[in-house]
Amino acid sequence: MANELMREMEHYCKDLTVLYVEDEEIIREQMERIFNRFFKKVITGEDGLEGVEKFQESKPDLIITDIRMPKLDGLGMIKKIREIQEDIPVVITTAHSESSFLLEAIEEGVEQFLIKPISSERMYKVIIKIAKQLEVLRESKAYKESLEEAIVKEITKNLEFEKENRRVLTEILNAYPNPVLVLKEDKSIHYKNSAATKVFCFLDDSLKDVDLNSSVVEYNGEKKDLYSLDLEDSRKNIVALKTRHGKKIYRVSVDEVFLNNQREKLLTFIDITVEEYRKIQIENYNLRLESSIIRYKRVLNGKNQPFEQKKMEQTIQESSKEVENKKISAKEYREDIDDYVLEKITDLQEIESDLEDKLYGFELSNSSSSLKAMSSLFLQYSSAISLLFEFEDLSIAVRDVSELLKGVDLESMQDEKLKKLLVITRAIISDLTQWRETIFIYQNTQDIHYLDDSLLSSCLQFEVIVLNRDEEEIDNDLDLF
Numbered sequence: 190m191a192n193e194l195m196r197e198m199e200h201y202c203k204d205l206t207v208l209y210v211e212d213e214e215i216i217r218e219q220m221e222r223i224f225n226r227f228f229k230k231v232i233t234g235e236d237g238l239e240g241v242e243k244f245q246e247s248k249p250d251l252i253i254t255d256i257r258m259p260k261l262d263g264l265g266m267i268k269k270i271r272e273i274q275e276d277i278p279v280v281i282t283t284a285h286s287e288s289s290f291l292l293e294a295i296e297e298g299v300e301q302f303l304i305k306p307i308s309s310e311r312m313y314k315v316i317i318k319i320a321k322q323l324e325v326l327r328e329s330k331a332y333k334e335s336l337e338e339a340i341v342k343e344i345t346k347n348l349e350f351e352k353e354n355r356r357v358l359t360e361i362l363n364a365y366p367n368p369v370l371v372l373k374e375d376k377s378i379h380y381k382n383s384a385a386t387k388v389f390c391f392l393d394d395s396l397k398d399v400d401l402n403s404s405v406v407e408y409n410g411e412k413k414d415l416y417s418l419d420l421e422d423s424r425k426n427i428v429a430l431k432t433r434h435g436k437k438i439y440r441v442s443v444d445e446v447f448l449n450n451q452r453e454k455l456l457t458f459i460d461i462t463v464e465e466y467r468k469i470q471i472e473n474y475n476l477r478l479e480s481s482i483i484r485y486k487r488v489l490n491g492k493n494q495p496f497e498q499k500k501m502e503q504t505i506q507e508s509s510k511e512v513e514n515k516k517i518s519a520k521e522y523r524e525d526i527d528d529y530v531l532e533k534i535t536d537l538q539e540i541e542s543d544l545e546d547k548l549y550g551f552e553l554s555n556s557s558s559s560l561k562a563m564s565s566l567f568l569q570y571s572s573a574i575s576l577l578f579e580f581e582d583l584s585i586a587v588r589d590v591s592e593l594l595k596g597v598d599l600e601s602m603q604d605e606k607l608k609k610l611l612v613i614t615r616a617i618i619s620d621l622t623q624w625r626e627t628i629f630i631y632q633n634t635q636d637i638h639y640l641d642d643s644l645l646s647s648c649l650q651f652e653v654i655v656l657n658r659d660e661e662e663i664d665n666d667l668d669l670f
Contacts (some may be wrong), residue, residue, distance in 0.1 A: 237261025
């Protein structure tokens with residue numbers, strides 16, 4: 190496995206330049222020696238200010254940085270570099286105690302984290318993943334630059350195309366990587382490129398009686414009409430479609446062209462799925478952060494009141510009724526999920542394994558560092574689940590577990606409650622693993638929400654124990670489940 194990863198590193202990183210910023214000299218020199226084996230060029234910096242300077246001088250392809258550094262920390266450095274180049278990939282190396290920085294890092298577009306001490310296998314996987322993405326982007330950019338000028342000239346001209354012109358148009362459309370459709374005035378499809386055929390479920394060879402709106406799905410409370418899009422501002426044309434690769438979100442650019450002396454519409458579909466999911470991810474984190482601040486203010490002010498049993502019971506009953514009315518099978522749900530989101534869900538298996546390791550370490554040592562490590566891992570788990578709109582409640586519950594773990598006072602917690610905490614934590618990890626495997630691997634349930642009650646119950650029991658409520662209150666609340 191290690192040899193295979195190293196071969197992939199050599200293949201994908203041989204033409205890349207990496208900027209590595211770390212204030213500890215021994216670690217910096219050790220990592221520099223490792224990176225020199227794989228990267229075309231390795232540039233190092235010992236603090237955030239030097240990192241910004243080195244970035245401006247060398248324009249690297251990838252940045253790997255520590256968070257805590259003198260002069261300017263890693264997050265400050267990333268903000269300054271994002272002002273220069275917004276899409277530069279960044280990997281953060283972080284200690285377990287720095288989980289509070291993860292939220293801000295995600296808001297800055299950082300998606301990859303390496304927990305110290307850094308596992309070489311995990312590091313290789315993260316870097317290879319980014320290197321592959323950079324290779325695809327380079328190829329796409331080269332494609333676009335070579336064809337864009339010709340496409341603009343040929344497609345936007347108000348000319349009467351003859352047979353040769355139509356042949357050229359078809360060749361250009363097929364070379365363009367984005368899906369493109371040309372619609373006649375009667376709304377029928379005149380042209381489609383090969384990218385559109387590969388992506389859209391509603392297209393076939395005949396193009397007869399095709400309804401473009403048959404694959405439009407609701408997004409942000411609205412289903413767009415592909416025949417009535419805005420000609421002036423493509424930002425208003427955000428459309429969600431069910432494609433051959435799952436649900437995708439597009440920004441549709443609409444231009445008017447003349448073909449055969451007729452006015453027709455040229456629709457270009459630009460995939461913004463990842464961009465939109467990141468917006469949702471950040472919005473969800475902001476909401477949860479506000480919720481956490483309010484809860485901890487109540488705790489600090491001594492106003493942490495017991496749960497109101499009737500209110501909790503009513504909420505659970507309403508939630509259960511809503512789920513019953515919207516049953517979706519795992520197979521059906523899996524088919525509609527975008528490849529980007531599925532990749533994030535796949536990464537959860539590694540997080541589950543890390544959680545098991547840290548929990549076992551805590552059982553042996555009862556160390557606060559193990560709790561902080563688990564807090565960081567639960568936060569990452571919640572981040573991935575937040576991309577699944579149907580599991581927003583579960584994402585919030587896991588996020589709360591992460592927050593509560595950071596506040597556990599081991600010195601004041603009785604042994605009996607500590608044992609209960611361990612049991613509930615293991616139950617949560619087990620339920621999350623079963624949830625992921627049942628829905629996304631085996632796909633053998635007719636209701637994707639069948640485990641929700643168990644998971645939410647475990648998370649509530651966890652909160653009850655951490656907030657140090659007395660045994661009678663705990664028993665009363667757990668009777669609900």
